[in-house]
Amino acid sequence: MKTLPVSAVLFCLLAHAGFATAGQDAVERGRYLVQTSGCNDCHTPGYMQVDGRLPTSQWLTGAAVGFQGPWGTTYPANLRLALQDMSEAQWLQRARQPMAPPMPWFNLREFSDRDLVAIYRFVRSLGPAGEPAPQAVAPGIPVATPYIEFVPKQAAKVARQ
Ligand code: HEC
Incomplete structure (x- = not known):
């Protein structure tokens, strides 16, 4: 039986170590x-x-305080749970789809695949935590949760002296 040259074994070990570091x-x-x-x-x-x-253990568990505007009421998703149910490929697709305000989805869309994958791996490394955020509610429908109104207000005109 032939034995593997030492250099091949070394190469495998180093390649493996490099891979772990990249992860x-x-x-x-x-x-x-x-x-x-x-x-x-x-x-x-x-x-x-x-x-x-x-602490990172408390990051990205979603919010039960809504954002209300002409789009209705939306709640920042629990990403710790949402990403558990997605493969990396599904995440790359989801991260580039339109989402309701005030989610700045157009910024997320511009991340490189590499950076999106990095976000995915980080969030997955934290593991699942928390409860799912409440479902979005259509415009004009009252909500039982607290919410922040996201509507610009115009100050009343101040009379000139
Ligand atoms: C200004 C507030 C805000 C910021 C900042 C924000 N989000 Fe969101 N995000 C939301 C809201 C609200 C929703 C729910 C939108 C909806 O119902 O369509 C959401 C939804 C999402 C979803 C969809 C989850 C699902 O279940 O499909 C993803 C993914 C997401 N955000 C990722 C991110 C990432 C990554 C960042 C940082 C780069 C970020 N968000 C920054 C408010 C925000």
Whole structure:
């Protein structure tokens, strides 16, 4: 029986180590992208109130406070649960589809495949947590949850002196 040359064995070991590092790099990059792209501002309850000082274990669990506007009332999805049910390929598709306001989906659409995959791997690395966010509600239908009104108001004209 022929034995494998030492160099081949070494190559396999190094290639494997490199692969593991690449996987960890993607998770780290995903964390960085989530943190700097503002996903937590809406998808993590209480994040803005504590200047972003929440452990990653509490990130992206969705919100039960709605955003209400001409589109009805929408709730930031629980991404920790949503991404558990998607393959990487499904995520790449979903991340580029239109979503209701105020989700800045047109920004998400512009991420490279590589960065979207990094976000996916990071969110999946956190594991599932929390409850699904409430279903979106059509315009004009009252909601039982608290909500933030997303409608510009015009200040009354101030009389000139
Ligand atoms: C200004 C608030 C806001 C910000 C910032 C935001 N989102 Fe959202 N997101 C929402 C809302 C509201 C919804 C629900 C929209 C709907 O019902 O169609 C949503 C929905 C989504 C969905 C759809 C989930 C599903 O179940 O299909 C994904 C994916 C998503 N957001 C990812 C992100 C990522 C990634 C970021 C950061 C790059 C981000 N969002 C930033 C508010 C926001």
